[in-house]
Amino acid sequence: MARYTGPKTKIARKFGEAIFGDDKSFEKRNYPPGQHGNNRRRGKKSEYAIQLMEKQKAKYTYGILERQFRNMFEKATRATGITGEVLLQLCESRLDNVVYRMGISPSRSGARQLVSHRHITVNGELVNIPSYQLNPGDVVGVREKSKSLEAILNSLSNSSATYEWITWNNETKLGTYVSVPGRVQIPENINEQFIVELYSK
Structure with missing residues (x-):
């Protein structure tokens, strides 16, 4: 890689x-x-x-x-x-970038590692390709076994950024890539x- x-x-x-x-x-x-x-x-x-x-x-x-x-x-x-x-x-539609934007990781390199180490799911399926292109409506989540990972919990607790084109539910650890962001939203x-x-x- x-x-x-x-x-x-x-x-x-x-x-x-x-x-x-x-x-x-x-x-x-x-x-x-x-x-x-x-x-x-x-x-x-x-x-x-x-x-x-x-x-x-x-x-x-x-x-x-x-x-x-x-x-x-x-x-x-x-x-x-x-x-x-x-x-x-x-670039914004890449899985590693969306994981970073959702606050699951504090950096894109950390998000890339979470994806390649099989901690992230897309529409319920494990995906370990950081460059995976998401489509509007895709649901990104943390794998059940990884929900208690300290690195993920720390990142989510420190994350405050919100984006109009992404939703995130901290209880279920699931987020939706709602739409392709416009240039002004990047x-x-x-x-x-x-x-x-x-x-x-």
Whole structure:
């Protein structure tokens, strides 16, 4: 199973925002990494550099590697609607992302682990594929044997975010992926138009 396992704070500093969630190290040094720290004067970025950075930010945010991301872009191109918006909707519809949005895990990498370790069900069936694409109306839940897992209980008790396109019942540990989110409902700070321009070259 391919995934990014390198230093996360360094990547967050590169983009200038905590894309992996709360990070004390990032708060201490929220400037780009490198030998010269904050003193190095960086010239104006080229159009290509800006587009590439936006694509990398999206990939790291959702925990998707290049080939898979490219396939998702091609799928978004074939779909009806605005390509960039559809691409983000496909990222948001991934099972690991929805598990994270429901508050079952405090991070996407943690959600990915819960899915691959067979703690999550979709419509009552065990699914261990983090990239599984959900459809509106799908019911995501915690497997019966895993409902008492400390990591899940802690995450749910600390979760306060709510999304209009997802419902969650804390008693039954079941949630519904109600609808595909609109662009305004996706809180990620990603300029999807730059990604479309990069791939369209």
